Structure formats: structure tokens, C-alpha cells
Amino acid sequence: MLNGQVVLVTNVRHFVGLPAARALADAGATVIAHDETFRDPGARNAFGTQSKRIHPIGDQDPRQLVDTIAQQWGAVDVLVNNDFAPAVRAPIEDASLDDLNQALQAIVVAPFAMTAAVVPSMKARKRGKVLFLSSAAPLRGLPNYSIYCAARGGTNALAVSLAQELAPY
Numbered sequence: 401m402l403n404g405q406v407v408l409v410t411n412v413r414h415f416v417g418l419p420a421a422r423a424l425a426d427a428g429a430t431v432i433a434h435d436e437t438f439r440d441p442g443a444r445n446a447f448g449t450q451s452k453r454i455h456p457i458g459d460q461d462p463r464q465l466v467d468t469i470a471q472q473w474g475a476v477d478v479l480v481n482n483d484f485a486p487a488v489r490a491p492i493e494d495a496s497l498d499d500l501n502q503a504l505q506a507i508v509v510a511p512f513a514m515t516a517a518v519v520p521s522m523k524a525r526k527r528g529k530v531l532f533l534s535s536a537a538p539l540r541g542l543p544n545y546s547i548y549c550a551a552r553g554g555t556n557a558l559a560v561s562l563a564q565e566l567a568p569y
Contacts, residue, residue: 402429407478408469410434410514412456413447416533417482424480425453430473432457434465462517475521478529481511483555487548500547507534507551512558523569530566532559 402424409421412433421431431451436459438444444456460468469476485506488499515530522528537545538553 402427402478405429405477406432406469406474407480408432408434408466408476408514408518409480409482410511411436411482411484413437415482415484417480420480420482420533421454422451424478425451429453429478431455432469432473432476435459462513465514466517466521470521475525476518477522477527479515479518479531481514481530481532481555483507483511483533485548485551487545489544490547491544492546495547500550503547503551504554508554508558511555515558515562519566523566526569528569530562532556534559 405428407424407429409417409424409431411417412421413435417433417435421433425431431454433447433454433456435443435456438447438456439458444458447456455473457465457468459465466476483506485503488495488503490496490499511532518528518530522530532555534555535552538549538556541549
């Protein structure tokens with residue numbers, strides 16, 4: 401089903417990254433398993449996916465990462481934005497701006513940057529898929545999780561907006 405497809409899964413060691421990478425590899429894709437911890441060769445070597453179709457790669461600037469992938473395996477056909485941040489539980493008066501900024505960076509800014517890096521090649525080839533693994537939590541909110549819900553809500557809005565923007569391609 402995915403034979404010949406290059407799939408990039410971000411933050412593979414978190415959330416649903418590894419199960420997604422394994423399922424995509426089982427479907428025939430070449431999976432690039434991205435995680436910042438893989439900057440350390442020991443962590444890369446210890447990853448142990450039991451699949452020759454899954455290739456760990458360390459954190460880089462998104463455009464550099466996409467260029468590296470294109471040189472080694474080909475253009476990215478599918479991007480799985482598996483971005484995460486701790487779901488900080490705090491009433492608004494105790495929630496910190498640092499926690500909010502970190503959540504927005506991890507859950508909104510990082511996938512935006514990664515998507516911006518893969519889209520030019522996808523547009524040029526008139527094919528590609530971008531997935532955002534997110535949450536329904538922002539649809540109704542959760543008490544004491546305003547930071548998490550705000551960040552996931554941003555991701556959800558980003559996905560809807562980009563779907564409309566990129567659909568013609």
C-alpha cells in the first residue's frame with residue numbers, strides 16, 4: 401500500500417510515534433523516525449525498531465532535515481506531525497507563561513515549521529499527505545488544562561486551514 405513512499409514521523413519516541421512508525425513500515429513505507437534524542441548516536445543505536453524500513457534521525461532544522469531525508473531516501477511523501485508537550489495541569493492563576501510558551505512551541509510552532517519544510521516538494525510533485533496527531537480536548541475544554549487545550553486548539557485550527565490551502569495541490 402505504501403511501497404516506495406517516504407514517511408517522516410516526528411517525535412517518534414513519544415505519544416503514538418513508534419506504533420505509527422511500525423504500522424507504516426509494515427505497510428511498505430520507508431519510515432524516517434525523527435526524535436531530538438537521536439542526536440546522540442547511542443540513543444539512535446539503542447532505538448531498536450526491529451524493522452529495516454525504519455531509520456532513526458536526530459533533531460535538525462526542519463529544512464535541513466527534509467534536505468537530508470531527500471538526499472538519503474527521497475522526497476517526503478507523508479509527514480506525520482506527532483508533536484507533544486506535557487499536559488500541564490494548573491488552574492489559570494497558577495499556570496505559567498513559560499509553560500504556555502513551551503506548549504505552543506512544541507504543539508503549534510514545531511509542526512508548522514516541519515510542514516512548511518515539506519510542502520514545497522509536495523506542491524511541486526502535486527502529491528503528499530500531512531497529518532497532525534492532535535486531540536479533541538480543545539473542542540469542549542478541560543478544567544485546569546487551559547494551556548494544553550489552547551495549544552491543541554491551535555494545532556487543530558492549523559490542520560483545517562492548511563487542508564483548505566493545500567487541497568488544490
